[in-house]
Amino acid sequence: MRVAIAGAGKVGRSIALELLENGHEVLLIDKDPAAIKVESVPKAEWLLADACEISSLEEAGLHRCNVVIAASGDDKVNLVVSLLAKTEYGVPRVVARVNHPKNEWLFNEAWGVDVAVSTPRLLSALVEEAVTVGDLVRLLRFSHGDANLVELTLPADAELVGSRVGDVPWPPDTALVTIIREGRVVVPTKDDPLEAGDELLFVTSPDRERELENLLSPYHSAG
Structure with a gap:
């Protein structure tokens, strides 16, 4: 290239x-x-x-x-x-x-x-990512399709810990693209379980970010 x-x-x-x-x-x-x-x-x-x-x-x-x-x-x-x-x-x-x-x-x-x-956003995102768990951090904005790359670290007390990726009702216009687990990059399949501390990277539309954050919060009910 x-x-x-x-x-x-x-x-x-x-x-x-x-x-x-x-x-x-x-x-x-x-x-x-x-x-x-x-x-x-x-x-x-x-x-x-x-x-x-x-x-x-x-x-x-x-x-x-x-x-x-x-x-x-x-x-x-x-x-x-x-x-x-x-x-x-x-x-x-x-x-x-x-x-x-x-x-x-x-x-x-x-x-x-x-x-x-x-650059300032990435630096601030890295700072936020280092001190927050359970909060959505916006990393990149893609102009085509009006989408963002966002990161969220799954809290230990989140309802979705242990759920299979394919069983989670992700918001529309949202794709889980990568899981970073213990320093390893995991390309998620529908059978992969979500674990506490997973760094989840999504591509999502801006108007779905709050819905995604709520879904992965400790207060969401999976039932």
């Missing part, structure tokens, strides 16, 4: 290293000469250019990319890159970094964004 990353700062370089380790082709783009640190990610391709300009994106060969990641520290830049990637080059998957939570509402399909990643 070929991935272009606009923004070669610490975030962009970290993403590039991870993708390269997983066998992907990576192109890092930045207009700041000080950001072009080839020695830091030697296996990546590098391009000194303004990712907000069509001529730069032509040079980058964006039409050959499967994914574009707008990872700069400027939300305006990330929105422009996302829009150009989607509308001018038809990139199948556009992921954009949100630097300021107040701008999060802009990062949607209208701007070409498939997945918006809010």
Whole structure:
């Protein structure tokens, strides 16, 4: 898979290293000469250019990319890159970094964004996840289909502890995609039992989040 990353700062370089380790082709783009640190990610391709300009994106060969990641520290830049990637080059998957939570509402399909990643939200979610059990934590917002990736740690006294995944009346527009149990990733089947302390990751529509939280709370009656 070929991935272009606009923004070669610490975030962009970290993403590039991870993708390269997983066998992907990576192109890092930045207009700041000080950001072009080839020695830091030697296996990546590098391009000194303004990712907000069509001529730069032509040079980058964006039409050959499967994914574009707008990872700069400027939300305006990330929105422009996302829009150009989607509308001018038809990139199948556009992921954009949100630097300021107040701008999060802009990062949607209208701007070409498939997945918006809010760094402050992720950091606060990790803090919340470390100190709360039984509370729903929103991790990511997907613009297509108006869905969120949410996490909830199942309390020991929840009614649904011991229930099989397939027997739980999950809310509509909700899918249990992963169970993290004792550091292991479990792909759930209908026969898997829910255990106390399970970290449950769901993709759900925003208007079903409260219903999901209530279902998994200690006060819900499974009968």
